[in-house]
Amino acid sequence: MIHTKKLTMPPDFSIRQIPSLYEEIQSLGREEPLEIDVGNIETFDSSGVAFLNYLKKNFSNLAILNLHGDLAKVLELFPPGTSSKEIPSPKPSFNSFLEGFSRRLTKFRDRFHFFFVLLADEIFHSFQYILKRRGVYPGEIMNQLFYMGYNSFPIVSVISLLVGITISITSAEQLRNFGADIYLADIVGFGMVRELVPLMTGIILAGKIGASITAEISSMKVLEEVDALKTMGLIPEKFLMVPRLIAITLAVPLLVAVANIIGIFGGILVAQFASGITPDMFLREMFTVVGLSDFFIGLFKTVVFGWIIVVSSGYKGFSVERGAVGVGIATTESVVLSISLIIVVDCAFALVLY
């Protein structure tokens, strides 16, 4: 024998009552006929309407009794909806996989192309500016030079000092085991000048300057400032990027020179106190290994890293999409891209130069 189960809804059919009613309904099961009496409802809200719609959609054994008044009208106005999750989607097939793969490949090709076009454009525009002195806002190169050079000086100095100290401490311990303490000067000098200072300066500038370039350019793009520059007859890529490219080319040699001195000073401090090597001995030994060419190689590497930072950041800034969210994503991606490219190019330098 089939028993019809009955449930009467309370007068207050609102969000406070719905959780307990939901649990009660679930416990009644879906096999036997179920009658929901809504005749007592005095007040209801959208959660009550959603609850009844849910029941209609999911309980085939359900009958709603005594539906009248405002609740009936609202249910008529807002029938059970179809959520986007329930819209039948085509089953993933090999063809759709290939289509998706092809789309991504095309997008990657376009981005790759844009990156190199931007790089070539910037080199061209920089030379054009140097020759003709047009297309860049007056004084902007000095502003950028101040920001990239002077403002980066403290952080680059502190990091170089700490790296110099760290590399000395870790090397000194090992060298002492072989009675080769004096070679600490060679390791610190060569390592700092050729490798660590360029790499650390590049990474610091990628975080500090690269992020700021991307954030600035992408915000300008979102706020139509880049479009405004275009329709004023300017070339935004030149107007915004050339001062930065020239400024980083001028700022980096100064930063590297200072970072080398401070990093080596950190090594001298450790050598003095940990191994008893005097500064004079340290420098004399260091200069037997480290020559001027090493300094210039380090310098050249850092300048290349600087260009990578500016172009990568500009590339991410100019290709921003989706408003404010896009600005955040582009900024993060530009730092990741700059640091990754710096490490790849550094590896290439190591293969070529050693």
Place this chain on the structure above:
Amino acid sequence: MDGIIQASDLGVGYDGQPVLQGLNFTINRGEITVILGQSGCGKTTVLKSLIGLLPPLEGEIRFFGESVDYKSEFSLQSLYKRIGVLYQSSALLNSLTLYENVALPIRMQFPGMALEIEKEMVTARLSQVGLQYNGDKYPSELSGGMKKRAALARAMILDPDVIFCDEPSAGLDPITASGLDQLMIHLKELFGITFVVVTHELRSIEKIADKAMVLKEGKLHYFGPYDDLFNLDDRFISTFFLKDGKQ
């Protein structure tokens, strides 16, 4: 009347997907043409296509009798020397003062300009928009209405033949918006500047429009004198205007 912008079979859209097709219109010198339609109908898309920010998908646009090649940097540069654009967000450069923003086109296009002359030009434009005492302020220190007026001063600084305005009254109170409308009428009458304005502010349309371009469902629904709009027996147009009780 002197046709300053002519579009023939123009198709505009994004990523190769057309939003509007088959647009044919001629905008005359010294007129204010208002582009209107429902949200998302492609008003700004048409404007961006006219100014080359979104190259047309098909058809031809002629400015001052010459066909514009939107793929040619040279052709665009020639166009940009004769037009000004007022953006919805004002698009003033935040790193520059108001004076520097207005002077920017002079400094970039004519780097040899004497500072005294530049000052006269910028001050005159700032006075015309009522901002002569705010030249040393940065955009972040200005109200929305002041930014719009400053952007208009920048758009006018090189005496363009046409000024394109994207939602100039958006986000402004009725009094400030009315002041901006009055300024456009004043500039049109005094300097013969042609305006192409995207807006759906009915009060503003009534005040400034000489011509109307109504867009609907991917097509040009109406293009002609604004006053003739109301002689048409057209449900869309009557709903667009009359439902608001303005006529």
